[in-house]
Amino acid sequence: MAKLREEIAVQKAKETELNKTIHITGYFSITGLTRIGSRLSETEVKQLMEATQLLPSETETQVSNSDSVEGLLPVSKVYTDVAVVPEQQNNEIQHLISNLQKVEELRLKQRVVDGKRRQALSKILDIKVFCRIRPNLSKEKRRNYEPVSAESERVRVKFGGTRKEYAFDKVFHQDTTQESVFVEVEPILRSAMDGHNVCIFAYGQTGTGKTFTMDGTNEQLGIIPRAIEELFRQTSMDASSSFTFSMRHLNEPTMCRCNMDSQLFDILSKVLLFLMYFEFLYMIQWL
C-alpha cells in the first residue's frame, strides 16, 4: 500500500512538471504569434492555437488560479492579450500591400520608359530652326505680288530682283495657329523636365511677330504662357519627385533693328543661329 502511495506521488509530481512545460510552451508559442500577429487573421491564430490544444474550450469560461504557473499568465489571459488583427482589417491591409506592390511595379516600368524617351529625345532635340510667316495685317497695303512663297520646309524670298531660298526644320504658314506652333515646341519641355538646359528664341525684324509668337495675346496665348502652364501640369502629375526650374527672359530689340542687314543675316545663317525672329531668349534650366 505504501509503495502504491509512493507511486501515486511520483506520478502526480510528473504530471505537475508536464503541466508547467505545456504552459511554458504555450506562452512562448503565443508570444511568437503576437510578434507576427499583424500578418495573421483571427481565424488563423485560432486554428493554430486549437492545433496545439492551447485554446481553452468554449465552455471553459473561467480558469482557476491553480491553472497559472508561477511567474506566467494563465493560458486564457495570454490568449486575450494576443493582438489579433480582425479579418476585415487584415483583408484591407493585404489589399493595400498588393496595391503598393502594383504602384512600385508601375514606377519601375515608368523609369524604363523615361530612360528610353530621354535617349530618343536627345537624338531628336538637336538645334531646331523654324520659320513663321506673319500674315498681312489689315492696316498694311496689300501688295499685288507675294514676296514670300513657302513649302513645308522651305521659304523662297523675292526682293529687288534677287531670289533666295532658305531651308528650315519646319515652316509655319500664315494661317498657322498659336497652338500648332506650340505643339512643335512642346517636346523641348519634356526635355527640360529630364534635366536638360533648353532655350527657345525668336529672331526677326521689327513687326514680324516675335512678341505675338512668344507672348501672344489674352485670346491667343503664345509659347511662354503655354510652356509655363504645361510645365506646371506635367510636374504636378509626378508627386514622387520635386522639380526646380529657373527661367530667364531676355529682350534684345536693338540688335535686330540696327543690324538687320544682309551681311549679318548671312553670317547668322552660316553659324546656324538663324531664326526669322530674334528678340526673346527664353531659357528653362534644370537645377
Ligand SMILES: Nc1ncnc2c1ncn2[C@@H]1O[C@H](COP(=O)(O)OP(=O)(O)OP(=O)(O)O)[C@@H](O)[C@H]1O
Ligand atoms: N501670326 C500672326 N497672326 C496675326 N497677327 C500677327 C501675327 N504675328 C504678328 N501679328 C501682329 O503683328 C503685329 C506685330 O507683331 P509683334 O508685335 O509680335 O512684332 P514684333 O516682332 O514683336 O515687333 P517688335 O520687334 O517691334 O517688338 C502685332 O499687331 C501682332 O498682333
